[in-house]
Amino acid sequence: MATDAQNSPFIKHLASSDKKTRDQALTSLRAFLSAQTEISELDLLKLWKGLFYCLWMQDKPKLQNRLSSDLASLPATLRPVVVLPFLRAFFLTIAREWINIEALRLDKYLFLIRQYVNASFKYLAREKWNEDMVKQWNGIMEEIPLNATETKLPNGLRYHVLDIWVDELEKVEEGWAKEEMREALGRVMEPVEKLAKDGRLKVVRTAAKECLADERLQAWRGEAQDEVDEEMSDEKDEEWGGFDD
Structure with a gap:
């Protein structure tokens, strides 16, 4: 045991x-x-x-x-x-x-x-980014380090995981820019996407969006920089209304 x-x-x-x-x-x-x-x-x-x-x-x-x-x-x-x-x-x-x-x-x-x-x-x-395996892994990420709503989980852990996410993806997979990898990349980014959308605190949502705005990720996904900049601008322009209940 x-x-x-x-x-x-x-x-x-x-x-x-x-x-x-x-x-x-x-x-x-x-x-x-x-x-x-x-x-x-x-x-x-x-x-x-x-x-x-x-x-x-x-x-x-x-x-x-x-x-x-x-x-x-x-x-x-x-x-x-x-x-x-x-x-x-x-x-x-x-x-x-x-x-x-x-x-x-x-x-x-x-x-x-x-x-x-x-x-x-x-x-x-x-595991060749097996859909079921990635889904289970995402569940762990959304439950613990990238949990969007649980205030008892440390934000410092959230920030650090977001900060290193793309770095470590780049180290383990050279083919992210290939068309056949787009679906797998979309799946593995889901916890970050969810945090950017549903995070209770604006600072956490902003950190997640900064991760999504990484130039390497944009290149892999074939995204235009101006589209990502617009999303970041929308977040910054929001009026802060205090912490969510």
């Missing part, structure tokens, strides 16, 4: 300053996770709490980035049925712990989030 993994010494050893110890711990964790055909949500959350605080205790910048990259390699080792629940548990953990992340520790978690958005897109790319 994942609870066993959380309490195992190899979780703590992932933050070791000794490379051999770290590598052995990662190998043990990969072996454990790759053998699982099903892990409960509770066990995944317990596991991710252990991994979150493993990174918390790592103070050396180079080792922080190494650990984040190692953790982001885990989804590629999982059985397909476990991948999306594992990713969901990651984002739930980040959202829950966000308020506790001190300023001095924030950068390493922002890097981890970037690595996990990238790992997520890599998984979808391996």
Whole structure:
């Protein structure tokens, strides 16, 4: 069970300053996770709490980035049925712990989030942007980091995910500009589109629209710059009426 993994010494050893110890711990964790055909949500959350605080205790910048990259390699080792629940548990953990992340520790978690958005897109790319897989992934995004209405979810997480979204799409797929990729691109952008339309706060909607206005995305979609500029202008011209109820 994942609870066993959380309490195992190899979780703590992932933050070791000794490379051999770290590598052995990662190998043990990969072996454990790759053998699982099903892990409960509770066990995944317990596991991710252990991994979150493993990174918390790592103070050396180079080792922080190494650990984040190692953790982001885990989804590629999982059985397909476990991948999306594992990713969901990651984002739930980040959202829950966000308020506790001190300023001095924030950068390493922002890097981890970037690595996990990238790992997520890599998984979808391996699945050839399968419609059902993307739909399930979108559900996770709309439930947690890009939730349009839940005020308890941290806006800082929303902003960061929006800021890196197109960057990581570009890294994992070179063919976005191809006509046959337009439909897949439209699907994967749906959480951002929904946030731009339905976000409760104007600043969040604006951030989502800025993501959609990225020149790379416009080029992939064959959009005209003036159309996107007009949408942004409409948003800026709206009279602010205070926070939504």
